[in-house]
Amino acid sequence: MLVRFWGTRGSLPVAATADAIRTKIANALVAANGRAIGDVGEAEAFIDKELDFAASGTYGGATTCVEIEAGESFFVCDMGSGLREFGLSAMKRCADGHRRTYNFFQSHLHWDHIMGFPFFVPAFDPLAKIVIHSAHPDAEDALRRQQEEISFPVPFDWLRASIEFVAMTPGEPIEVDGLTVTAEKQQHSHDSYGYRFTDAEGRTVVFSTDSEHKPDNMKDEAAFIEFFRNADLVICDTMYSLADSVSMKEDWGHSSNIVAIDLCHEAGARRLALFHHEPTYDDEDIQRMHQESIRYEALTREGSELEVLCAYDGLEIRL
Numbered sequence: 001m002l003v004r005f006w007g008t009r010g011s012l013p014v015a016a017t018a019d020a021i022r023t024k025i026a027n028a029l030v031a032a033n034g035r036a037i038g039d040v041g042e043a044e045a046f047i048d049k050e051l052d053f054a055a056s057g058t059y060g061g062a063t064t065c066v067e068i069e070a071g072e073s074f075f076v077c078d079m080g081s082g083l084r085e086f087g088l089s090a091m092k093r094c095a096d097g098h099r100r101t102y103n104f105f106q107s108h109l110h111w112d113h114i115m116g117f118p119f120f121v122p123a124f125d126p127l128a129k130i131v132i133h134s135a136h137p138d139a140e141d142a143l144r145r146q147q148e149e150i151s152f153p154v155p156f157d158w159l160r161a162s163i164e165f166v167a168m169t170p171g172e173p174i175e176v177d178g179l180t181v182t183a184e185k186q187q188h189s190h191d192s193y194g195y196r197f198t199d200a201e202g203r204t205v206v207f208s209t210d211s212e213h214k215p216d217n218m219k220d221e222a223a224f225i226e227f228f229r230n231a232d233l234v235i236c237d238t239m240y241s242l243a244d245s246v247s248m249k250e251d252w253g254h255s256s257n258i259v260a261i262d263l264c265h266e267a268g269a270r271r272l273a274l275f276h277h278e279p280t281y282d283d284e285d286i287q288r289m290h291q292e293s294i295r296y297e298a299l300t301r302e303g304s305e306l307e308v309l310c311a312y313d314g315l316e317i318r319l
Contacts, residue, residue, distance in 0.1 A: 001203045001319040002069040003233060007062030007082020008311040010210075010239050010276035011112050014061040020282065027055050053312075054283040060313025063112040064209060064276060066235060070199050073101040073177040077195065077207040077235075082313060083116025091121055100127050103176050105183075106134040107209050108192035109142040117143055118152050128161035133176070135168045135183050135193045168193075184227045186211035196227060203319045204230065206269075209237040209276045213255045213263065221263060228267035232319045235311065236260040238274040238289070257293045264306050265297075271307045273317070286310060 007013075031050055037043050047056045063080030074090060076083070094100050102122060107113060122128045132139060147156040168174065170193060173182045184194045186208065194208035206228055213221055228234050238257040257274055264272045274293060277286050290310035297308050309317065 001199055001205065001232075003205060003235075003317045003319070004067040004069065004086075005065075005082075005273075005311045005313060005315045006067060006086040007065035007078075007080040007116070008059060008275055008277055008313055008315075009061055009063050009080075009112075009279055010237075011063070011279050013063050013081045013112075014279045016058055016061065024055060031055070052287065054287040058283050058312070059277060059286045059310070062313050063115065064107070065116060066207060068179075068197055068205055070197070071178040072099040073103055074098075075103050075105070075176075075179065075197065077105050078107055078113045078209070079104065079115070079117040079120070080113050081116045081119075084119040084121075087116075087119070087121040087123075091125070094122070094125075094128075100125065101129045101177065102131065104130065104132045105181065105195045105207070106132065106136065106139055107186075107194065107207070108188060108190060109134075109136055109139060110190070110210070111146070113210070114142060114146060118147055118154060123159045123161050123163070126160040130161050130163045131166055131176075132163070133166045133168050133174075133181070135170055135185070136191070137167060140165050182227075184208070184223065188212060194224075194227060196231070203232050205319065206231045206234045206236075208235065211237050211255060213259045224263055225266045228263055228269050231264075231267065231269045231271075233271045233273060233317060234260070234264055234267075234269045235273045235275050236264070237276045238293075239276045239278050257289055258296060261293060261297050261300065261306065261308065265300060265302070268303065269306060270304075271309060271317070273309045273311045273315075275311045277311075 028051060037046060062082035064078040065080045065082030065086055066077040067086055068075040144156045168183045170183045170185045173180050180198045182196045186192045186194055188210045192210040196206050198204045237255050238260050240256050260272055293308045297306050
C-alpha cells in the first residue's frame with residue numbers, strides 16, 4: 001500500500017510568491033558560505049545535507065487530494081485542486097495498462113474539496129469508470145452545480161467517463177476492489193466524513209480531514225479513538241495551533257496538531273501525517289508546527305513511538 005499526497009492545503013490553493021522564492025535562494029546562498037558548487041549533482045547534495053525542508057522545498061499549495069495505491073483500481077480521497085496533477089499522472093499509468101477505475105471517497109462537499117473535478121482529465125475518457133462514494137445525499141448536486149454555465153464553461157453532462165454515485169452509511173463497512181472501507185461522521189459545517197481503509201494484509205490508512213476535535217470535550221472522542229485504532233497511518237486535520245483552535249477559531253470545523261497526537265496516542269496508531277495546512281502559513285510556519293509536534297509527541301508518549309510526519313504535495317508513504 002502506497003499513499004501519495006497530491007494536495008495538502010486547506011480552504012483555498014496558494015502559490016509561492018516571487019518574494020518567497022527569492023528568500024529561499026538567498027538563504028541557500030548564505031548557507032553555502034562561498035563554497036564551490038560545480039554541477040547540479042553537487043548542488044543537490046548540498047541541498048540534501050545542509051538545508052532543511054522549508055529552505056530547500058515547499059509544502060505545496062494544492063487543496064486536498066490523497067491517493068491510496070492498493071490493487072488494480074485507483075483510490076482517491078477528495079477532489080481538491082491537487083486532483084488535476086493526479087489525473088495527469090493516472091492517464092500516463094493507464095496508457096501503460098493500469099485499470100481505468102477511479103474510486104473516490106468524499107469527506108464533504110465544500111469547494112476546496114471538489115474544485116479539482118472540472119479539471120480531472122480522466123473524466124473525459126470514455127473508457128474510464130468513476131465511482132464517487134459519499135455519505136452526503138447531495139454529492140451529485142454539488143458536482144453538477146460547480147459546472148453550471150455561470151461558474152464553469154464545461155457542463156457536467158459533457159463528461160465522457162461512466163460516473164456512478166454510491167451512498168455510504170457511517171459505521172457500515174463496504175468492500176471496494178480489495179479494500180474494506182468504513183466512514184465516520186465528523187464535526188464540520190454540513191458534516192464531513194472520515195474514511196478507514198484496510199487491505200487484505202490488515203494494513204490500515206485513516207483519512208480524517210475537516211473534523212473538529214475539542215480538547216475540553218475529549219470524552220466524546222471515544223469513537224475517533226476506535227476509528228484510529230492501530231492504524232498504520234492517520235492523515236489528520238491539523239489546520240490550527242491548539243491556541244487558535246480553542247479561541248478565535250473554535251467551531252470553525254478544524255482541529256490542531258496537539259489533539260491529533262493525543263488521539264493517535266490513545267488509539268495506538270503508528271504514524272500521523274499533519275494535514276490540511278492553513279493557507280496563511282508559509283513553509284517556515286508549517287515546519288515549526290511539525291517540529292513542535294515531534295517534541296510534544298515525545299513528551300507525552302507513554303507507549304510505542306508515534307511517528308509524526310508533515311504532509312506536503314508530492315510526499316509518498318509506503319506501508
